[in-house]
Amino acid sequence: MTAAPTGKASLRRLTKRSQFLRAARGNRAGRPSFALQAIASDDALPGLGYTVTKKTGNAPERNRIKRRLRAAAGACAGAFEPQHDYVLVGRREALATPFSELVADLNNLLKRVHTGKAARNQADGLRNTRA
Numbered sequence: 786m787t788a789a790p791t792g793k794a795s796l797r798r799l800t801k802r803s804q805f806l807r808a809a810r811g812n813r814a815g816r817p818s819f820a821l822q823a824i825a826s827d828d829a830l831p832g833l834g835y836t837v838t839k840k841t842g843n844a845p846e847r848n849r850i851k852r853r854l855r856a857a858a859g860a861c862a863g864a865f866e867p868q869h870d871y872v873l874v875g876r877r878e879a880l881a882t883p884f885s886e887l888v889a890d891l892n893n894l895l896k897r898v899h900t901g902k903a904a905r906n907q908a909d910g911l912r913n914t915r916a
Contacts, residue, residue, distance in 0.1 A: 799834030831865035837875035850875040
C-alpha cells in the first residue's frame, strides 16, 4: 500500500560544500534572522541547505537556529521553485524571532530572489541611472 501524499513539496538536501559555494554566487536576500541565497540548478527538485557559523553561538544555539529554519522551510515548502538550490544562513536573531515572522520573512525572500533586480527597483520607485 502506498502512503497518501501529504501536500508538501519534496525538497532535496544540499550536502556538499561545492553546492553551498555555488549557491553563494547566486541571488541573495536577507532579513535580521537569516539570509537566503538562491541559484538555478539542473536537478528537478529544489535543493535546500542550512548553515550557521560558529560566531553565532555555541553548538546547542546553532542547532536550535537550524531546527527553527528547517521548520520554517517546511511551512514554506510549496514556495521553493523547482530547478533551484537554496541556502539559508542562520543568524542569532532567529532564536528570538517569532516563528510566524520567520515563515513570513522566508516567503517574502523567496519571492524577492526570483524577481529581477530591475523589477525590484521599479517596485521600490528606483530607476537605473546607467545608460
